[in-house]
Structure formats: structure tokens, C-alpha cells
Amino acid sequence: MFNGVSSGTTTPLVNTPKSTPSTPAGSSSSFGGNIFSNGLNILGSNATEQQTTPSINRSKGINAWQVCPGSINPYPQAFTWSTFMGDEVIAFASGRHVMVYCGNSFVQLLDGHDETITSVKWSNLHGRIAACSRGKIVIYSPVEDEVDNGALKKSPSWIVEQVINSTDEFECMDWNFYGDRLIVGGKTTMIFEGKPILGNQVYKWNMVWKYDNPTPIYLVAYSPDEKYFATVSKFDRLVKVWYRNKPQVRVSLFTPVITIVDPKSTSQTIEDDEEESFSYIYLPHPRSVTSISWRFKDIQSQQRDEFTANVLLTTSIDNV
Template structure:
């Protein structure tokens, strides 16, 4: 296999710091380079660099992209920032067709350092993994606060679920609807295509745990 292209800015070590997504059917690649996020078009042309200066130059530990909505989630320690694509207006024609710019639209804080992220297909739920598994749901801006959220539960056996908890950040939009302490920190996460199941495993696990929603 021959080298196709050399890109400046080395990707962070590990297999959780790069991902492939798509927006309106247009694929793209995103990877973490230090504290920055680099977005590439399908022809590997660099489209945008999201600087990490506003996040105190914290090294990105994990990153994932939605394959439907094009959302990007990146973890900075225990903090996760959500970036969404916005169409560019009055721009010159490009060969790659990825005429979007990603802007930060949300932020959440987990209960510990995050080592893995996974979007569901629609980009409405985000799974964060580390010592604690947490499932975050994008709440509607017009949700009635007088009606408490019912929450969801996942299980693989007789695990006891903790109560849902809202993000401590001032920015509304993402609510923790489920969390679970695992025996070993989760290092690999993946939603099923329909979003009903997700799988987790630790860095040295021989078995993959399959979680399903029972409520």
C-alpha cells in the first residue's frame, strides 16, 4: 500500500481520537491533534480546524462523529463539547462539497475523565465512557420543566441503576438520563445502528457487554 497523503498535525495516540461522520450525505473525517479538532473532506482536503485555546489547551482524549447529523463530540478531561455543522452562505464553489462550518452548540460535564464516546444514529443521544458509563440525551428547548423526566435504564444483569442527573453546566440541552459504575473502565463504546443496544468493553476485557433498554 502506498502513502496517499501526509497531513500536518499528528493525531493523538489511541483509537478513540478519530472518527468518520456525514452531514446531508456528505462524508467527512475528524481527528484530534493535541487540543485541536481537524476536519477533513472526503478527498482529505482540510476544511476547518477547531482550536482548543478556549478549552485551556486541554488535550482531547476521545472524539466521535454522528453519521447522520454530522455532530462532533470531543472530550477534554471530564468535559465534553458538542459541535454542529452550519451551512456556509455565499462561498466559492469547492471540489469536496463540504460547505459547512462547525460551531459549538453545547457542553456537558461527566462524573469523571472520559476515555470513549459514541453517538446514536440520530445524534440525539451521546454515550460517555470511563470509570462511569453515562447516557446523555438532548432535551428539547421547549420541554415543560413541570413534568419530570422518566429516564431510561439499561442492564446486562442485576445491576442497580443510579438516578438521572442533569448537567451542571449553565448551557441547557443535554441531560444525563442514565449512569452505571462498571467493574473496569469502559474503553470501547458503540451504539447499534437502530440505537436500541450499545456495546462496551474495557481495555483488557475478553468479553463484550451488550446493554439493552428495559424501560
């Protein structure tokens, strides 16, 4: 039934002569064509003389004014936002795809995954997008398009820069402040470092550190100066704050803390025969931790070797 149209007879809408034959709802004699046509009046051309009724005059037809995307995957880090070319942009995981929006406008759908995406992260400095799923990490980089007049104009579009395959399952990730390091976590924690191979546009990403977690982590966050990163396992009340095993790193900046240095070696040999080694301390909480984040620093005032205070913000299931 649709506005008086039943399966057997047709009820007149507005003073329609009884001699008018019964017509399917999709034909032009009853509704003036497909009711989903762009800008078409729902009553059609045959109802011109019948539009004296005020309620009919207000009917302007049915237009497709918004396309609703799929829902966000149910993971804590399946949504990310940043600024790109002066605009606020968001990216989120929906099934096996990454949806990119600029404000309310849909920009692009990014593919490359065979499994459900668990985490999406935006690099604030270079505009790269990283997404991870079971056994795969895909890094997307922004591209420049050439307009008709020959001038180069940046457009919000991304292409696959590199696909990293693994046997591990990943649930979280984060970029460092400078966009040249990516940390991913799950059953294992890995750090990938990017080295430019074509100017500063294309990077090659290699693993420089790996650690097997006793329990899988589902939250990870880099500090702005890259001196620390924090990890949390699900239903865990202890936040691990990791730091490099170098003399200039002062772990005593965090209070209150319980210092427990991992007795196992956490070093990983990389291509240039250097070793990266990390230890960690615990930040205890009364209940399970639900989110972690570092206080943001302005990129214009940040320097790599400058000492700056790091503030880690956490929340727990007890709302503290």
C-alpha cells in the same frame, strides 16, 4: 552547506564568473530572492543566461503544496469519518484540537478543550461532532453560511453547541442512530439526551443515565436501533452488551452468551421523573477484545420501532 555554499566561500553553481562577490543564500543576487517564494525559480533573475543546462531548466522552485497536521492522539476512538453534504469527511483528535478534513482538503480546526482529546465521534444523521477529554465533553453543530447573492448555502463549518463539564475522565463515546443520544465512557458510563430548543437546529443536552464501572471502559458502541450498546474495558475478554429493562427486549438473540444481570440498580432519574434502567450480558472471548462495532444499517430503511437483527462484530488480540 547548501549546494556548494560554505561558511567561508561561495562555489559557483553554473559558469558563474569568479569576480561575482560572495552573497548570503537569502539575497537576490545569488538565488533571486527567498527560495520559499511562491513559484519563484530557485536560481533567480541573475541566472537567466545560465539556464541552458538541462538540470537547471527542471528546477521550478519550492512551493508550499501541503500542510501536514499533527499526529492523531493514541486512543482507539480518536478518529471518525462520515458523509456530509454528499462528501466524505473525517475528523480526528490532535492534541487539544479536532481536525476536520474533506478528502485531502483541510476544512476546520475545532477547539474548546483544555486537555488531550481522547475520543471524537461523528453523528451521521445531523452532522454533529462530539469530542471528549478529561472532565469535558464538547458538542459541535454544523452551521449555514450566507453567500453574497443572499442565498443560503451550506458550508462545512462547525460551531460549539454545548460544553458539558464533569469530574470524570472519558476515553470513548458513540452516537445513537438518530443523533439525539450520546453515550460516553471511562470510569463511568453516561448517556446524554438532546432536546431541541430552537427548532431542530440547536439542542440542549442532559444526562439521563449514569453507571460507575468496576474498571474503566475504553470502547463503546450503540446498536443501530438503539436497543443495545456494547462496552469493553482495556485488556478485558468479556464484552458487555447492555439493554433496557423492558419486556419487549429479547436478550436471547445473542449466542453464545453467559447471562449475568447486574444485581445493582442502574437507574437514573431524569427531569420528567421517568427512570431508565439497564442490565447487561457477557459475550466471552478467549483473549482481550481490541475492537467492537455493529453492522451498519441504511438510514432509509431503518425505523425506530421496527424489529431488525443486530450483529455485533468484535476482534481480539489473537486476530479472531
